[in-house]
Amino acid sequence: ISDSKLYSHRAITIKSLKEKNEQKPAKKLFPNSNLFKEWTVELSEDDQRKAEELFQKYGYNAFLSDQLPLDRELPDTRDHRCIGREYPHNLPTLSVVLIYLDEALSVIQRAICSIINRTPAHLLKEIILVDDHSTNEDLKTQLHVYISSINEKHPGLVKMVTHSEQKGLSQARISGWKAATGDVVAILDAHIEVHVKWAEPLLARIQADRTLVLSPVFDKVNYYDLQVTKRFASAHGFDWALWCMYVGFPQKWYDQNDPSQPEKSPSVMGILVVDRLFFGEIGTLDGGMEVYGGENVELGIRVIHKHADSICSKMAFYN
Known part of the structure; x- marks a missing residue:
């Protein structure tokens, strides 16, 4: 249900950015910056300052993000056995x-765009944005204009929940769940882009067993050039400090020599897909855990025999 007017490419492309700055070599202003150590595009001094300022603010190359198309293509990193798999309508x-x-505004816009473009229209009930009390002005103005333009074509598709004070990740996720009306709810961070056919493997498994709590496989979006790097599936575990970490699957999963098969994980990394009503039945998340890293482990312990990674569902995650 993409619309060329809503999701048109950025006026300033990477090619034009290079051409603009190659005309006059500029002094390297930030040689020790983690951004410019990895990202070697020639920029004017003004653009270097802008890029570094945004990098310090967001932790990834928001300057480059603002130049990229909202509807950019992603490499298909799924296993070949996933690519040909069919799912019920x-x-x-x-x-x-x-x-x-x-x-960053453009990162949120690209997440929305990827979800609309890569989720079957008859399955996508709504997209709910939960703003945990942001202060960025463009998230109060330009984002609302963008949402309105989508809703003009697809009434009620994108909804907003805004906190009057910062409540933390757990409460923000609970707010999103409370606002949801679909059969299944996918609770995601906004700095993601979904891959093609990301939703169907998750929905099919929950249709077969509504007590499953699922996670997709995350590819990595490089913080410096925003290219997508393939990551192989791994389990979500945790250490004794209760920090989530990637760990290996049980050996039997590797022995079957079919990386398209799902497998259980002892913890939930934070991004999860679950039957909406079942999530309420098990008490959702612990809203009292205000800092990242505890609520997902606590949930993982509660559903330790029912949490699994859905290998054929992939999304790209900004690191």
């Missing part, structure tokens, strides 16, 4: 929740 409906706090 009649799957549960999906509410997608995007959580953010002072995220």
Whole structure:
């Protein structure tokens, strides 16, 4: 249900950016910056300052993000056995929740665009943005204009939940779940882009067993050039400080020699897809855990025999 007017490419492309700055070599202003150590595009001094300022603010190359198309293509990194797999047409409906706090506007817009473009229209019930009390002005003005333009074509598709004070990740995710009306809810960070056919593997598994709590496989978006790097599937575990980490699957998963098969994980990395009503039945997340790193482990312990990674569902995650 993409629309060329809504999702047109940026006026300033990477090619034109290079051409603009190659005309006059500029002094390297930030040779020790982690951004410019990795990202070697020639920029004017003004653009270097802008890029470094945005990098310090967001932790990734927001300057480059603002130049990229909102509807950019992603490399298909799925296993070949996933690519040809077919799913039923009649799957549960999906509410997608995007959580953010002072995220770069273009990153949120690209997340929305990827979800609309790569989720079957008859399955996508709504996209719910949960703003945990951002202060960025463009998230109060330009984002609302962008949402309105989408809703003019697709009435009620994108909804907003805004906190009057910062409540933390757990409460933001709970707010998104409360606002959802679809059969299944996907609770995601806003700095993601979904891959093609990301939703169907998740919805099909939950249709077969509504007590599953699922996670997709995350590819990596490089913080410096925003290219997508393939990551192989791994389990979500945790250490004794209760920090989530990637760990290996049980050996039997590797022995079957079919990386398209799902497998269980002992923890939930934070991004999860679950039957909406079942999530309420098990108590959702612990809203009292205000800092990242505890609520997902606590949930993982509660559903330790029912949490799994859905290998054929992939999304790109900004690191």
